[in-house]
Amino acid sequence: MSDPLFDDDDNAGWIFTFADLMSLLLVFFILLYSLSRMTETTLVAALSSIQIALNSNGALVRQDPLKYSGGGTETIKPVEPQMATxxxxxxxxxxxxxxxxxxxxxxxxxxxxxxxxxxxxxxxxxxxxxxxxxxxxxxxxxxxxxxxxxxxxxxxxxxxxxxxxxxxxxxxxxxxxxxxxxxxxxxxxxxxxxxxxxxxxxxxxxxxxxxxxxxxxxxxxxxxxxxxxxxxxxxxxxxxxxxxxxxxxxxxxxxxxxxxxx
Structure with missing residues (x-):
């Protein structure tokens, strides 16, 4: 006996939505896992890369390409240095x-x-x-x-x-x-x-x-x-x-x- 859910192509579209949802959940859990093991160095590199990617001026192309994939360092503002008294x-x-x-x-x-x-x-x-x-x-x-x-x-x-x-x-x-x-x-x-x-x-x-x-x-x-x-x-x-x-x-x-x- 045939399944009526699959008899009509128009009724099978939910499968693609479900597959997309599962993919997003998988990526989300992978991201959570990577963040749980992230060191300060890799966190700074990741945040810097995101900042550069979202920068309206574009990426910092003057950086060394070998270092660029590890994350830029110019966008993140350093902690304000302590003043001498x-x-x-x-x-x-x-x-x-x-x-x-x-x-x-x-x-x-x-x-x-x-x-x-x-x-x-x-x-x-x-x-x-x-x-x-x-x-x-x-x-x-x-x-x-x-x-x-x-x-x-x-x-x-x-x-x-x-x-x-x-x-x-x-x-x-x-x-x-x-x-x-x-x-x-x-x-x-x-x-x-x-x-x-x-x-x-x-x-x-x-x-x-x-x-x-x-x-x-x-x-x-x-x-x-x-x-x-x-x-x-x-x-x-x-x-x-x-x-x-x-x-x-x-x-x-x-x-x-x-x-x-x-």
């Missing part, structure tokens, strides 16, 4: 020996007076932070925008720094490059990370070529990850573009005897 710049978290504090204060005053005497106080700032001294220099005074070659006009600043480093050989030097949040994408500098890192290493090489021992120095690029102020105005972005020299005594070297020593 005056407290962090002027106070140490741990107790500091009074002899060390006095020595750091003396050196910081000497460093500041050298730049003031050379009329560079508008370009250079000096801070104490417990056992460390930070010399902060305006980035525009050292490099052209988007470049990493030291400006000829910056040589007096570098020569003053060189004299300071030679006067205090027991202090290690950490060179830190910082940029604003304006993206850069050139053949040499694909991002601000490369730009800040190469500026820091270019600066390190200058002092290395002028006989500062390599073991005293480190160079690090931070891009726009540690802004001093929010990157919301041209003046603030200019303030965030900087190079910092952090001087800290080598702990393996004893502190010279002073009258304040017990």
């Amino acid at each position: 005056n407290k962090e710049l002027t106070y140490a978290e741990e107790p500091v020996d009074e002899v060390v504090r006095e020595e750091v204060n003396t050196i910081a005053n000497d460093v500041a007076s050298r730049f003031n005497a050379a009329s560079m106080d508008s370009q250079v700032s000096v801070f104490e932070d417990g056992e460390k001294i930070t010399i902060r220099i305006d980035g525009a005074s050292l490099f052209e925008s988007g470049e990493a070659e030291i400006l000829y006009t910056a040589l007096p600043i570098y020569q003053t720094l060189l004299a300071i480093f030679n006067k205090y050989p027991d202090y290690d030097i950490n060179i830190k490059g910082h940029t604003d949040n304006i993206p850069i994408n050139t053949t040499r500098f694909p991002s601000n990370w490369e730009l800040s890192a190469i500026r820091a290493t270019t600066t390190l090489r200058y002092f290395l070529e002028n006989d500062i021992p390599a073991e005293r120095m480190t160079a690090t690029g931070y891009a726009d990850s540690i802004p001093l102020v929010r990157n919301d105005t041209p003046a603030n972005r200019a303030q965030n573009r900087r190079v910092e020299f952090v001087l800290q005594r080598d702990k393996d070297k004893p502190i010279p005897f002073t009258q304040n020593n017990p």
Whole structure:
């Protein structure tokens, strides 16, 4: 006996709808399973790919095709970086020996007076932070925008720094490059990370070529990850573009005897 449901072709259309529903359910459960096993890296890649696909401007075709399938990274906005505070710049978290504090204060005053005497106080700032001294220099005074070659006009600043480093050989030097949040994408500098890192290493090489021992120095690029102020105005972005020299005594070297020593 024949089934009346299949005798009429018009009455069999529900099969296709049912098949579509089952396919969608299958895809849905596969998606749930994949999400349950997704790591942070793959989740970020997936979200970035979706954002790029839905972008009205189209996909980011300038990305490396080998990386594109793994998800773009430019669309997802990073967590807003934590701002540096005056407290962090002027106070140490741990107790500091009074002899060390006095020595750091003396050196910081000497460093500041050298730049003031050379009329560079508008370009250079000096801070104490417990056992460390930070010399902060305006980035525009050292490099052209988007470049990493030291400006000829910056040589007096570098020569003053060189004299300071030679006067205090027991202090290690950490060179830190910082940029604003304006993206850069050139053949040499694909991002601000490369730009800040190469500026820091270019600066390190200058002092290395002028006989500062390599073991005293480190160079690090931070891009726009540690802004001093929010990157919301041209003046603030200019303030965030900087190079910092952090001087800290080598702990393996004893502190010279002073009258304040017990």
